Structures are given as structure tokens and as C-alpha cells.
Amino acid sequence: MTQLKVDISKLKSFTGDSAWAAMQVEINNCHRMLTSQTGKGNDFLGWVDLPVQLEPALLARIQADADHIREMAELFVVIGIGGSYLGSKAVIEALANPFDALTGGSGNPSIVFAGENLSEDYHAQLLDLLDHKEYAVAVISKSGTTTEPAIAFRLIRKHIEAKYGKEEARKRIFAITDSSRGALKKLADAEGYSSYVIPDDIGGRYSVLTPVGLLPIAVAGFDIRKLVEGAVQMREVALKSSDFEQNPCAHYAAARNILLRSGKFVEILVAFEPGLLYVIEWWKQLYGESEGKENKGIFPAGVTFTSDLHSMGQYIQEGMRMLFETVISVGEPAFQLVVPDDPENLDGLNFLSGMRLSEVNRQAELGTMLAHVDGGVPNIRVSIPTINEYYLGQLIYFFEFSCALSGYALGVNPFDQPGVEAYKKNMFALLGKPGFEKETAELRKKLL
Ligand code: PA5
Secondary structure, eight states: OOOOEEEOTTTGGGSOHHHHHHHHHHHHHHHHHHHTTOSTTGGGOHHHHHHHHOOHHHHHHHHHHHHHHHHHOSEEEEEOOGGGTHHHHHHHHHHSOTTHHHHTTTOSOEEEEESSSOOHHHHHHHHHHHHTSOEEEEEEESSSOOHHHHHHHHHHHHHHHHHHOHHHHHHHEEEEEOSSOSHHHHHHHHHTOEEEEOOTTOOGGGOTTSHHHHHHHHHTTOOHHHHHHHHHHHHHHHHHOOOTTTOHHHHHHHHHHHHHHTTOOEEEEEESSGGGHHHHHHHHHHHHHHHOOTTOOOEEEEEETTGGGGTHHHHHHHSOSOEEEEEEEEEEOSSOOBOOOOTTOTTSOGGGTTOBHHHHHHHHHHHHHHHHHHTTOOEEEEEEEEOSHHHHHHHHHHHHHHHHHHHHHHTSOTTOOGGGHHHHHHHHHHTTOTTOHHHHHHHHHHHO
16 A cells, blocks of 8 residues: 655755765664664663554454443543643544534544643633533543643542442543553542553553554544554554665654754644644654753654744744754545636636645645745655545654654653653642642742
8 A cells, every 4th residue: 555655855955965874874773773672761662563462352442432432422531641642632633524513513522632731711611511511531641640630630530420420420431541550540440440551661652552542533433443554554664674765764764863963953844734733743742752852852843834834934934044844745635625716816816716725735835845945944755645544553653663763863762751850840849749848948939
């Protein structure tokens, strides 16, 4: 089956041949470290073989639970933050009709997210909505101790127990967490919630193909087996060879590191399909948390065009030249729509009459690429034939594998996130958590 491709032809004018030859040697080493599990963070490589190790029984159980949830709920509340929500949100937003919530169109439960922020307004408005809807909940946290989802679960648990009674509430709560540690695991066992395990060797941002992503995606009505199939296919390609011509992950990881070393330290992931907005958000987390450490790393940014051509487009064309772009280019849309003819032609656009909107979008994509390259912004193109479960599965695995290779080429551990602790420590101290008294006093003084 046609597969995801990486095109770096619009990069060559920015990079010399010798850089590519040297980088091929480095990437070969990184590929070896990854596949022989000898690199940094090698106890977090469970995602590499996950697509081929997912048990059919587990997929069947997820699908059966999803079918049951689809029968009992109009709304499925997914509580989680970071890797515990971005993957499912990315896939669901990419596949869903954006107007379903307004029309009630698809008959699928709406998936809503909670605990990915600490907004009082957001959660109060969500609880209001839950008063009027039949719902079920997934509470997702690998550590089981993350503050944001823990607070959201307190609120929603109280609501669901009050609404349905404790016994029925238990049947509507699904916990997805670590196999043995953590408060959520204890609670799930004590309350008898149906629960799923996040494998020990898979970190949050690499967990979309575990129940973390698969349960919400299946509840939303999408084909999780096809998603996994796409990942299986990309895994085969990614593992087989580290040669740039044969492995798009190696090619992308190499391109990023060559560009970084030539001073391009901001990567903008671009999509010309608004449905891919959360794929960009998921990618930002994957690359930001994996590479941004030890004062190193490419800063991951994102835009959706053509909307953002009318805002960020100006900066990208003419602002500081530390940028490069990676475009997710989609071959065929799912629907067909042509530009109508207008006898009056006041807007002067009759030369487009009868042309498909996707063709106009395609020429916007090509024109933008040429303009930005001429403006000094190198361009990498990642193409998929269309947006469906199978190609999203390929795209997910492609970005995961590339990220690991790229992190190794950068010299960091792509599987930890030590920097995330700093804000937590300060937040707890400012909130007066017992045990943080010294930090509380110091921080409050700094705020005066
Ligand atoms: O990638 C990661 O590990 C993080 O972004 C986590 O997913 C995020 O911090 C949530 O953690 P947890 O699932 O333990 O609540």
C-alpha cells in the first residue's frame, strides 16, 4: 500500500552534501542504539514493538468496552493531561466531522476532555453540561498522581456518583494507569473500576497506541485496528534500514539535526487541513518534551494554513531566519467540492470555476512552500495519501521513531522529562503543600 513519504528536495540548497554523508553515519549509530536498546532511556522502548505486540484479546476488550460505552453514553469524558490525552485528541479531531457536535450528526458519543488544564470556568461549564447528558468517564494517568487530572477526577467522580449512584457510577468509570504503582491504581482496585494498564516501558507521549489512546478513539467510532495496522507497516520500514533512501524516519531525523546545526532552531509543523491541528499539538509535545533539555533541542511550533498565512505567514516570510518548516501534505480529501461559477464575477475568480477546492489548497501549499524557501525557510514535506486511520497510524509511528532517532543524534535522552518537575514544585510550594514550607517562604518572597 502507498505509504508516507518524506521529501527533502527543497532543503538541498540550504545543506551541503558532506553534511548528509556525515549525518548518515550518525543516524546509522542512533538506529543501532535504538534497535539494540543500548541508548539513553532504553527502559522506555516498549512503544517500538507495541504495534506488533498488541494482543488481539486486548484490542477486542477495548472494542467491547467502547461499544458498551457508545450504548450508554452521549458523552465520553476523557480525563488526562500531556501524553494521556493529546494522542487520542489528535486522532479523533483528524477523523471527526468538525460539525458533529452541532448537528448531533454521526450518532457517535462526543469526546470531551478534562483535567488537561486547571481552569475553574472550563470545569464548571463541563459539570453543567454533564447535568444534562448521559455520560461515562475515562481517567487516564500513568503516574496516577498528576495534579490536574486528579483534581478533575475528584470533581467528576463526585458528579457521576451523585447523578447515577455509587454502584452505577462504578460501571461508568474506566481507569487507565500504571500496572502497580500510584494512587489511581489503588483507587481503581478499591472501587472495582474497569481498568487498563499502561505498560511500564512506555512513556506518556509514546502511549497513543496503548489503551490511553485506543479506548477514546474506539468510543468516538473510529477503527483502532486500522490505526494499529498503519503503525505496524511503518514500524517495518523504520526498523529495516537506517538508509535515508529507504527509511523516512531516518531521513526526517537527519534533516532536522542538519538544519539545527546550521542555526535553524525552530521547526514549524504545518498542515493545510484544520483537522490536523491536534496532530500538531501532539507532535509539539512529543518533540518538545523529548528533545528540549540540557539547553539543547529544536523549538517545536505549529501553524495551520491557509488561516495562519494571514497571521504568522508574515513572520515566516520575513522575520528572523532561524526557522524551518515541515509540512504534512495530504493527497486526497474525503469529500469533493468545486468552486461555483458566478456570472457577475465581481471577485474576478471565475478562472477557478469548476476547480476542486483541494486543488486550490494544493496550489496554495506549493506556492507557500516556494515563497518560504525563497525567503530562507527550508522545507521538509511529509506526505500521506489521505487522512484515515491507517495513515494516521503510519504518521504516529513515523513521528515517534523519528523523534527517538533525532533525540539520540542530539545527544539527549528522548524518553524523560525532568524539566516538567520545576513548575510542579513551585506550584505545590505556593499552594502550601505540607513538606514544602522552606520553598513556600522563598517563593513568596520572590513574588513580593
Ligand atoms: O509524556 C509524558 O510522560 C508526560 O507528558 C505525561 O503524559 C503527562 O505529564 C501526564 O502524566 P500522567 O499520565 O502520569 O498523569
